[in-house]
Amino acid sequence: MLELVEVQSGYGNKLAIKGISLEVKEGEIITLIGANGAGKSTTLMTICGVTPCRSGKILFQDREIQGLPADEIVRLGICQVPEGRHIFPQLTVKENLDMGAFLRTDREGVKRDMDYIFTLFPILAERRYQDGGNLSGGEQQMLAMSRALMARPRMLLLDEPSMGLAPLVIRQIFEIIRQINEESNTTIFLVEQNANQALHIADRGYVMENGRITLAGAAGELLDNKDIQKAYLGI
Ligand code: ATP
Numbered sequence: 001m002l003e004l005v006e007v008q009s010g011y012g013n014k015l016a017i018k019g020i021s022l023e024v025k026e027g028e029i030i031t032l033i034g035a036n037g038a039g040k041s042t043t044l045m046t047i048c049g050v051t052p053c054r055s056g057k058i059l060f061q062d063r064e065i066q067g068l069p070a071d072e073i074v075r076l077g078i079c080q081v082p083e084g085r086h087i088f089p090q091l092t093v094k095e096n097l098d099m100g101a102f103l104r105t106d107r108e109g110v111k112r113d114m115d116y117i118f119t120l121f122p123i124l125a126e127r128r129y130q131d132g133g134n135l136s137g138g139e140q141q142m143l144a145m146s147r148a149l150m151a152r153p154r155m156l157l158l159d160e161p162s163m164g165l166a167p168l169v170i171r172q173i174f175e176i177i178r179q180i181n182e183e184s185n186t187t188i189f190l191v192e193q194n195a196n197q198a199l200h201i202a203d204r205g206y207v208m209e210n211g212r213i214t215l216a217g218a219a220g221e222l223l224d225n226k227d228i229q230k231a232y233l234g235i
Contacts, residue, residue, distance in 0.1 A: 007056035034208035077154035089133025100150030138169035195232035
């Protein structure tokens with residue numbers, strides 16, 4: 001569904017991604033793990049067209065998307081939930097969700113998807129008329145994911161959804177990511193520092209170090225890998 005071929009990107013004269021290649025198949029959950037500053041967020045930003053791809057190719061459903069404007073990439077079906085959520089704090093929960101659907105014209109479908117989101121996250125239904133800024137960190141993460149889902153993406157890019165959340169809330173968020181993948185057949189590209197939780201819901205994983213992919217494999221294999229255990233799982 002998505003393929004990166006020798007992609008480079010960066011900031012100013014610094015290359016943050018140094019020629020990475022990876023692929024995501026339709027229906028999969030894949031995770032990109034790595035330490036702080038490895039280049040994970042830059043990878044997502046480059047796929048979304050926010051950080052320009054300097055060389056290489058990005059193919060989405062066999063179409064080259066590097067160089068397309070970010071809104072066109074959203075229209076094609078790729079939607080990102082950025083690190084730090086970035087919800088609209090002064091808009092209500094419902095208004096935040098409406099913003100996610102602003103490119104859509106199928107009113108019935110939008111209503112159906114909002115109802116689905118309220119069954120997925122009952123707390124958001126309860127708080128639909130409260131300002132986003134008054135939600136807890138976990139609820140804001142749920143809202144950010146829901147807002148992205150309102151665009152009906154084929155592929156959801158999630159950047160550190162567990163960041164700053166309590167362990168119980170993290171488990172809940174990861175369980176819901178799995179549920180979204182299964183129920184709405186949304187392909188998931190998950191960037192995480194919480195490698196343990198991410199590998200437990202993913203089909204496959206890639207390890208990134210210093211702008212390069214250094215290891216790839218089935219999630220179970222990576223969980224059993226001694227180097228991964230030592231470097232990322234604290235075992
Ligand atoms: P983190 O988990 O801390 O976000 P990451 O793996 O997502 O880490 P990136 O945020 O992609 O890593 O950063 C990769 C490199 O690019 C780092 O050296 C970082 O300092 C640099 N970088 C990231 N954003 C910018 C920016 N806006 N301007 C300049 N350099 C940046």
